[in-house]
Amino acid sequence: MATLVTFHAHPDDECINTGGVMRKAADEGHRVVLVVATRGEHGEVSDGFLDDGEELWRRRVAETHAAAEILGVSRVEFLGYTDSGMMGEPTNDVPGSFWSAPVEEAAERLAAILAEESADILTVYDDFGGYGHPDHIQVHRVGNRAAELAGTPRVYQATVNSDHLREGMAALREQGADFGPPEDMKIGKPAALITAQVDVSAYLKHKRAAMRAHASQISEDSFFLAMPDEAFAFAFGTEWFIRDGEGPGITETDLLAGR
Template identity: 75%
Template sequence: MATLVSFHAHPDDECIACGGVIRKAHENGHRVVLVVATRGELGEIPEGFLDDGEELWQRRVLETQASADILGVDRVEFLGYTDSGMMGEPTNDQPGTFWTADVEEAAAKLAAILTDENADVLTVYDDHGGYGHPDHIQVHRVGMRAAEIAGTPRVYQATINRDRALAGRREFDRQNGVETPELAEDFGTPESEITCAVDVTAYAEHKRRAMRAHGSQISEQSFFLAMPDEAFRFAFGTEWFIRAGQGPGITETDVLE
């Protein structure tokens, strides 16, 4: 049995980016630990969604545990930083945000978990956080350093396959006779730079159920839950990673084998 530690920025990131590999690891008998840097305090919610006196972070902690139960996570930990908001917002630089965290200090916290678990594999994000979110970028910085401190042997950087996203966008436009906005320059990674592609179509329903558990952020009308099953499998049925020193091209099809 191996141990996978999956490190994320906010509640709900875990099921979107790595829900398939997490569930696959669980079903293959491995131990899975989920670590979340923040409690997602700045998420947007409809008016009246929360109970009287309830804070958003409290709901999101409960949602994270519900998602973790669906995915088969054995342990959930929060590092205790606060949500930094989108890049360029004034909230980025407020005291206590993950974006302002000292990398060495935050890495030491994560390294302590990696060491305690004797982790075999750590997942983080790519160096631009998939789409430029400050907390996602910080996950990369902190996670890579934590792996060095703890001596974790294998680190996989979760990313978005930009080429596949572009192909999906073009097909959507063709089928619907529309022209959707261009992808941002910092959105995803070219497939030529990706080293690991994990087929998680067998766990697509678990991913979708885990997304549904994050009801404060992912409504039934959302992009994630409203799309047809076939489109969901295309968009989320493969999880993509970069592992330094591998390649060129995709040379791995799992993070634990």
């Protein structure tokens, strides 16, 4: 059996990007560890959602643990950095923000967990962070460096198949759908750059339940939960990754296969 460590920027990223792979690994008897760089302090929340005096980060930490249980996670760790907000915002450069953290320092924190767990596999994000969020880009940088420090043998960059997404969203818009990301929003990587394609359709109920656990950020009328089951399966039934040295094209369909 192997140990899979998934590294994410904020609470809720884990279920969206790698929730299927996480639950699949757990069901197959592997150890799954979730590491989150920040506690999502700058997430948006609707008025009245939080209790009087409740801080958002506390709710998001609790939501992360609830989602982790659904996804079969054995250990949850937070690296202790602060959410940097969207690219270009003043919060990017606040001391303690993940974006402003020295890569080597943050990588050493993550590497200590990887070494303690004798991690076989680490997931990070692609070099664009999926959609350009500074904390996601930093996950790519810090995660890859941490794997070098800890000697973690296999690193997969979670991404979105932009060709697949564009095709699906075009079909939905033709049917009158009014949800989803803007057509001109840059997300993920083209299919030609992706080297791993994992079918997680058997775990869609777990992904959706984990998303619901993050109720402060993912409401029932959100893009993630409002879409019909068929559309959700198209969007989230496959998880996509890039592994350096693999390809061109899809060469892996199971991150835990051991090669």
